[in-house]
Amino acid sequence: MTIRPGEEWNTALRLMEAAGTWEELRGDLERLGLISALNADQRRAxxxxxxxxxxxxxxxxxxxxxxxxxxxxxGRAEHPLGFKAPHPDALVAEATHRGWFTKSLPGGKTIVNPPDGKPLIVPSVL
Incomplete structure (x- = not known):
């Protein structure tokens, strides 16, 4: 596959859609030289x-x-998925997407109230 300049991000997104695991995605990105072609913000995104x-x-x-x-x-060490555990920010974003009550609190925390549960105060940083 030949990647034209400026196509790195779109190619990375297509690879992500096709990848079954993070390791597979990372391997594809490395094989195509996209890890170094994407800037830090793009890699985080x-x-x-x-x-x-x-x-x-x-x-x-x-x-x-x-x-x-x-x-x-x-933390990640205690999570069943270890370092593959979903980031708290992604979990809070999904709760918000599902229409659950969420509210940012001081100190980098968010309160999340699941529909059938007690409110949880989730840190946004690990």
């Missing part, structure tokens, strides 16, 4: 989109469980 794709597929119960994990003060 791609990771955010990947997280959003994963959390959109979660059931409501799984979304609540993941939010509760971060709200309880646990």
């Amino acid at each position: 791609l990771a955010t989109l990947w997280d959003q794709r994963g959390v959109a597929a979660l059931s409501d119960q799984a979304l609540v469980e993941n939010l509760a994990h971060w709200a309880s003060g646990l």
Whole structure:
């Protein structure tokens, strides 16, 4: 595959749609030389989109469980998915997308009130 200048971002998005795992996506990006062609903001945005794709597929119960994990003060080391755990910001964004009550709080935290549960205070940084 030959990539024309300026096509890096669009190519990365197409690769992401086709990838089954983050490792597969990263391998494709490296093989095509896109890791170095994308700027830092684009790489962060791609990771955010990947997280959003994963959390959109979660059931409501799984979304609540993941939010509760971060709200309880646990981190990636304690999460069943380890370093592949969805970022709290992606989880909060999905809760907002589903119409759940969310509100930003001081100190980089967000309160999320699942429809059938107690409010959770989720940190936005790990």
